Amino acid sequence: MILMQNDQVEVACSEALLSFCEQVLTRTLGILQLPAEAEVSVMLVNNEAIQALNLEYRGLDRPTDVLSFSQLEGEELFDVRDVPILGDIVISMEQAQAQAVDYGHSLERELAFLLVHGLLHLAGYDHDEEFTGTMRDKQEAIMQELAIGR
Numbered sequence: 001m002i003l004m005q006n007d008q009v010e011v012a013c014s015e016a017l018l019s020f021c022e023q024v025l026t027r028t029l030g031i032l033q034l035p036a037e038a039e040v041s042v043m044l045v046n047n048e049a050i051q052a053l054n055l056e057y058r059g060l061d062r063p064t065d066v067l068s069f070s071q072l073e074g075e076e077l078f079d080v081r082d083v084p085i086l087g088d089i090v091i092s093m094e095q096a097q098a099q100a101v102d103y104g105h106s107l108e109r110e111l112a113f114l115l116v117h118g119l120l121h122l123a124g125y126d127h128d129e130e131f132t133g134t135m136r137d138k139q140e141a142i143m144q145e146l147a148i149g150r
Helices: 015-031 047-058 093-103 107-122 134-146
Strands: 002-006 039-045 066-070 078-080 083-092
Touching (some): 047 066, 066 107
Parallel strands (some): 002 039
16 A cells, blocks of 8 residues: 655645655565555655655654655564554655756656665665765666656
8 A cells, every 4th residue: 555645835746746656656566575555654845844854763863855764674574463564755856856856857757766776775685875886777777667768
């Protein structure tokens, strides 16, 4: 189950965009062979909100694009009502929009990238500061399989 919550007004967020995000996550769950009924919550926020979370949980007093809060923590999936709960993904829509412009692609493409990135963290993947290695390779392969245009 994908739970979407838009808690910001700075970037227009239509029902179609929220539906797109759900589809990206549903497809990525399948690609990763995670249970289709797994619960993932996504909160779309502004830079101020994500900066506060980044400071509280990572000690970094600046906005970021995506944060993941996994229920795995190196253990088995936390199971409530027989539904595996993977965790929460928080995305700054302001940061996503700015990065889409910087990289010359659509907001949808940037959101897909951030959602896949966040879901990989929830599934236990991690990366170094330069974003190299297994997680990057896995993310690139998933993005190719999703075939989301510019």
